[in-house]
Amino acid sequence: MGHWKRGLVGLGAASIVAASLMGTGAALAQDDEMIIGVSWNNYNEERWLNSDEPAIKAAVEAAGATYASTDAKSSAEQQLNDIDQLITQGADVLVILAQDQDAILPAVRQAEAEGIPVIAYDRIIQDPYVLYMTFDNVGVGRAMAEVIFGLVPEGNYAVIKGNEADENTRFLRGGMDEVIGDNWAPGAPGEHEPITIVCETYTDNWEPAKAQTNMENCLTSVNNDVQAVLAENDGMAGGVIAALEAQGLSIPVSGQDGDNAALNRVAQGRQAVSVWKDSRILGKAAGEAAIALASGTPKEQAIEGIIDFVSPNGTTLTSWFAELDVLTKDNVQNAVERGKITQEELCAGVEAGSIAACP
Amino acid sequence: MTNAVSQGTPATAPGARRSAASVFRSLEVDSRLLGMVITLIAIWIAFQILVPNGLFLSSRNLWNLSVQTAAVAVMATGMVLIIVSRNIDLSVGSVMAVVGMFMALIQARWIPTQLGFGFEQPWTWVVTVLAGLLLGAAIGGLNGLLVAFVGIPSFVVTLGGLLVWRSITIILSSGQTVSQLDPTFMLLGGGPRGSAGETVSWIIGIAVCAGIVYALYSSRRRRVRYGFPVRPLWSEVALGVLGCAAVLWAVWVANSFPWPTRLAEDYAAERGLAEVPVIGTGIAYPVLLALGVAAVMTILATRRRTGRYIYAIGGNPEAAELSGINTRRTLMWTFVIMGLLAAIGAIISTARTQSGTANAGEGMELSVIAAAVIGGTSFAGGIGTIPGAVLGALIIQSIITGMQLMRYDNSVVQIAVGVVLVVAVGIDTVARKRAR
Numbered sequence: 001m002g003h004w005k006r007g008l009v010g011l012g013a014a015s016i017v018a019a020s021l022m023g024t025g026a027a028l029a030q031d032d033e034m035i036i037g038v039s040w041n042n043y044n045e046e047r048w049l050n051s052d053e054p055a056i057k058a059a060v061e062a063a064g065a066t067y068a069s070t071d072a073k074s075s076a077e078q079q080l081n082d083i084d085q086l087i088t089q090g091a092d093v094l095v096i097l098a099q100d101q102d103a104i105l106p107a108v109r110q111a112e113a114e115g116i117p118v119i120a121y122d123r124i125i126q127d128p129y130v131l132y133m134t135f136d137n138v139g140v141g142r143a144m145a146e147v148i149f150g151l152v153p154e155g156n157y158a159v160i161k162g163n164e165a166d167e168n169t170r171f172l173r174g175g176m177d178e179v180i181g182d183n184w185a186p187g188a189p190g191e192h193e194p195i196t197i198v199c200e201t202y203t204d205n206w207e208p209a210k211a212q213t214n215m216e217n218c219l220t221s222v223n224n225d226v227q228a229v230l231a232e233n234d235g236m237a238g239g240v241i242a243a244l245e246a247q248g249l250s251i252p253v254s255g256q257d258g259d260n261a262a263l264n265r266v267a268q269g270r271q272a273v274s275v276w277k278d279s280r281i282l283g284k285a286a287g288e289a290a291i292a293l294a295s296g297t298p299k300e301q302a303i304e305g306i307i308d309f310v311s312p313n314g315t316t317l318t319s320w321f322a323e324l325d326v327l328t329k330d331n332v333q334n335a336v337e338r339g340k341i342t343q344e345e346l347c348a349g350v351e352a353g354s355i356a357a358c359p
Numbered sequence: 360m361t362n363a364v365s366q367g368t369p370a371t372a373p374g375a376r377r378s379a380a381s382v383f384r385s386l387e388v389d390s391r392l393l394g395m396v397i398t399l400i401a402i403w404i405a406f407q408i409l410v411p412n413g414l415f416l417s418s419r420n421l422w423n424l425s426v427q428t429a430a431v432a433v434m435a436t437g438m439v440l441i442i443v444s445r446n447i448d449l450s451v452g453s454v455m456a457v458v459g460m461f462m463a464l465i466q467a468r469w470i471p472t473q474l475g476f477g478f479e480q481p482w483t484w485v486v487t488v489l490a491g492l493l494l495g496a497a498i499g500g501l502n503g504l505l506v507a508f509v510g511i512p513s514f515v516v517t518l519g520g521l522l523v524w525r526s527i528t529i530i531l532s533s534g535q536t537v538s539q540l541d542p543t544f545m546l547l548g549g550g551p552r553g554s555a556g557e558t559v560s561w562i563i564g565i566a567v568c569a570g571i572v573y574a575l576y577s578s579r580r581r582r583v584r585y586g587f588p589v590r591p592l593w594s595e596v597a598l599g600v601l602g603c604a605a606v607l608w609a610v611w612v613a614n615s616f617p618w619p620t621r622l623a624e625d626y627a628a629e630r631g632l633a634e635v636p637v638i639g640t641g642i643a644y645p646v647l648l649a650l651g652v653a654a655v656m657t658i659l660a661t662r663r664r665t666g667r668y669i670y671a672i673g674g675n676p677e678a679a680e681l682s683g684i685n686t687r688r689t690l691m692w693t694f695v696i697m698g699l700l701a702a703i704g705a706i707i708s709t710a711r712t713q714s715g716t717a718n719a720g721e722g723m724e725l726s727v728i729a730a731a732v733i734g735g736t737s738f739a740g741g742i743g744t745i746p747g748a749v750l751g752a753l754i755i756q757s758i759i760t761g762m763q764l765m766r767y768d769n770s771v772v773q774i775a776v777g778v779v780l781v782v783a784v785g786i787d788t789v790a791r792k793r794a795r
Binding site for chain 1: 414419427534537538548549620622623708711714718719721722759760763764766768769
């Protein structure tokens with residue numbers, strides 16, 4: 001029993017070594033080829049697999065270059081090894097989705113030493129060497145608040161935030177403040193301010209059921225006197241809406257992600273807005289920028305729309321922000337046109353003709 | 360019969376001075392359970408004072424609290440048996456998620472679209488619930504098989520399960536939320552329409568009350584028949600009155616929470632009523648489900664062979680095995696039951712959020728274990744009660760809801776729950792040492 005097990009482990013190890021040797025050999029053999037190396041932090045996440053990677057790959061291959069990728073499986077240490085391996089393979093540009101923005105810095109230094117441009121994809125790497133390409137998360141918060149504030153310019157707001165330990169939660173909240181910041185005052189309802197934030201809670205793991213409980217308790221505490229809810233994503237918006245509807249309330253609620261369930265709610269008029277980050281746009285742009293960088297274009301001109309962005313620790317980063325889709329009942333058909341959701345799914349339970357998307 | 364009565368000696372000698380301690384002794388209530396009830400009441404009174412406007416003990420908040428506790432309470436009753444048998448199940452949150460997602464897909468995609476039956480078939484929810492229970496039991500059975508028959512430690516098996524079932528949930532749904540659930544199914548999650556209403560709630564309350572009286576009576580008769588000591592009659596009466604009062608009070612609270620005005624207006628419009636009625640909400644369906652589960656599990660744990668075997672195994676596995684208990688099969692059943700309860704938790708949670716979500720129940724295993732442990736379940740095995748676990752779940756949710764109403768931040772709330780967990784077990788441990 002012990003023998004064959006040990007034999008099997010040995011065989012496995014040998015084949016891994018052989019495979020990596022072969023991989024390296026193949027890459028070294030064709031050094032004239034343009035290689036775009038992509039280091040994913042965790043390929044298992046549905047989004048990277050289904051939206052981002054195909055978009056990057058398509059853009060890279062359309063330019064006749066080779067796409068090479070690694071998966072760090074959520075390990076910062078593994079990611080350093082992965083990047084070593086991509087450099088060894090002869091990558092001309094590195095696209096990195098960092099597991100940890102600090103632990104990744106040695107890899108950035110190494111790439112810089114080798115003269116390989118680096119794109120920080122989706123997640124920030126606070127180092128002036130990189131080209132930072134992402135969605136504007138502050139912009140998402142701003143867009144949500146703009147829609148809700150447009151509908152409810154005065155009254156009581158509830159803010160249902162995401163995970164407390166998540167930097168994104170604060171970016172979103174900061175964006176909301178850019179819209180309602182001058183107008184809101186903390187404190188008890190009834191103060192003579194146009195907007196009063198009567199409840200503001202974090203939600204463990206962005207979990208809808210917890211958001212629902214938070215919203216129920218909020219409604220209890222102010223006896224249903226809430227006119228609008230800023231929920232930081234669509235899943236939580238679902239929980240919030242369930243809590244509101246149990247009280248017979250129908251008020252504007254925000255969300256983000258372009259969840260199909262949320263888009264359906266937008267079409268039904270139960271959710272005011274879902275901000276959709278179409279990661280195919282980001283992926284395509286990153287692929288094209290990578291090709292430009294590999295051909296020697298300086299990063300300031302790698303793609304149209306580059307700006308300087310001052311990061312949280314004060315570093316000025318050459319950055320590019322992908323456009324957001326702010327989907328409300330007036331333009332939710334964009335999601336159908338772009339193949340995000342089928343007409344049938346969008347319009348399930350929607351009164352025919354009530355919005356343009358569902359004739 | 361009269362002869363038998365004379366054999367039953369009262370636990371307290373008549374005429375003895377009734378100190379508080381002897382009164383409790385005569386009630387013969389599990390002291391730990393009594394301690395928990397007192398703790399819960401103390402927490403409620405404290406929050407009633409601390410929360411502005413006396414909102415905590417309002418019918419609305421208590422009703423919310425009951426629904427918010429339901430899913431964790433259901434799963435905690437199973438966790439008691441798991442921990443009693445000296446095992447652990449870390450996978451319950453993920454199992455709840457995968458079953459919830461499975462049920463969401465059945466009713467929102469597979470039956471209406473893939474199979475072409477369309478939405479709002481009257482039988483959709485029945486098929487969905489049965490399929491969910493089946494999946495839960497099967498996953499529990501797999502866990503049980505690996506633990507009891509292959510001999511892998513339950514910590515390892517269910518830690519693996521935690522990862523595997525969460526990932527399968529994500530794959531099943533491609534990370535998306537699945538909504539458009541069956542309207543009947545969603546009633547199982549509560550809400551004004553997902554509640555029993557005034558009349559039914561009163562009928563249930565009175566039935567439960569009658570059940571308590573009957574249980575006390577039949578237990579007394581049985582004790583008398585076998586010549587066991589019985590409680591003094593006054594203590595039987597006191598228990599009956601207190602039990603009934605608690606049940607009827609709970610029904611009264613649930614009934615005095617009126618439907619929100621706008622829903623009542625909709626209701627009046629539907630029925631063509633000229634005047635908008637005041638409708639008492641009554642006990643929510645998920646709460647009835649949880650109470651039913653707690654009752655069945657209590658009977659299983661205390662009155663059925665499987666339950667007693669589980670306690671025997673937890674008390675001393677070797678002795679249980681030597682005395683001829685089929686320990687493997689019993690453990691297997693424990694995990695099957697846990698799987699079933701995770702599925703019931705999934706029914707409540709999915710119906711309540713009105714959608715299947717990929718991150719449902721993340722970290723729930725910890726709340727469930729905490730509820731069981733605060734409820735007096737011991738990791739040493741062999742000790743733990745079902746009502747204790749339900750009370751444990753209620754205590755945790757009371758703290759969370761109360762502190763939220765006081766507008767504390769989530770992290771402060773988590774600190775409070777953590778401290779209460781350790782203090783509760785600490786007091787229990789010290790008390791048990793002293794009793795020895």
